[in-house]
């Protein structure tokens with residue numbers, strides 16, 4: 001199975017390399033990024049996307065800022081790095097991992113005593129975040145893979161795969177690990193309007209790995225659940241508050257349908273996606289541009305006179321979630337994210 005990374009620091013070329021996800025599946029292109037401006041654009045355009053990958057990107061963003069900050073006294077240097085960090089943070093508000101990766105590298109810089117010091121600390125921390133993410137995905141895969149029956153069809157939404165992480169994936173990590181353990185897992189990938197991360201990215205990843213994948217439009221999911229074609233739903237998450245799971249728009253609809261049809265609804269996410277002190281109503285849902293809904297390719301499908309809404313994420317209330325699969329274990333109902341975090345981590 002494919003284990004190549006989605007984004008990585010190339011120390012020979014001194015740049016952040018990443019797979020440009022808006023071009024897939026038609027074109028596989030690696031972009032070399034050396035500036036905060038370019039990174040901010042890449043995140044806004046979803047060239048890099050998916051919560052854990054955004055955590056890694058945010059971390060490398062701070063590291064890039066330590067390279068590009070203008071010469072001057074060290075106190076001014078730190079301030080400038082923080083300003084660049086805020087520019088990266090503001091690109092996408094819902095996925096908590098972006099700010100988490102940024103804050104982890106910023107915190108590590110507190111021990112830096114010089115510019116050179118800050119650079120080596122920042123790159124060390126960003127590299128650690130990327131490696132830990134891969135390890136988390138494999139642990140999530142093992143924990144979640146064990147929950148799936150030996151023969152099953154799993155519905156997933158958006159792309160919570162290798163492309164959304166350092167590698168391997170969260171929801172797709174569960175599927176990959178189950179397949180690797182010898183289970184016969186088939187996948188139904190919802191296309192995920194408006195930007196088709198399911199059709200373009202999930203289908204691309206799974207087909208490359210030889211995992212049986214069928215793409216459906218989002219509106220077909222209830223029909224297939226009712227007909228008995230789906231044994232489990234497994235999705236990723238952008239933020240998990242104490243009372244809800246935020247994920248790509250359309251996830252809530254699958255959770256409601258899964259409950260109605262008594263199909264388990266699993267969320268696979270690392271602890272870095274948890275935000276247990278917040279509630280559903282304190283989270284900003286990213287509203288994206290009109291063009292993403294009105295246009296497909298070059299063709300406009302919606303008249304100028306019609307209004308459009310484009311929230312990128314929705315919230316699924318916790319009581320609709322069968323279990324959350326993390327790197328440190330599986331949380332079942334009654335799901336208490338706060339106590340799981342404090343029990344399984346040192347902070």
Ligand SMILES: CSC[C@@H](O)[C@@H](O)C(=O)COP(=O)(O)O
Nearest residue numbers: 049050051158160164236237248
């Ligand atoms: C492991 S990725 C989890 C989520 O980030 C994923 O499901 C998702 O909603 C991504 O949205 P996107 O807008 O493509 O960044």
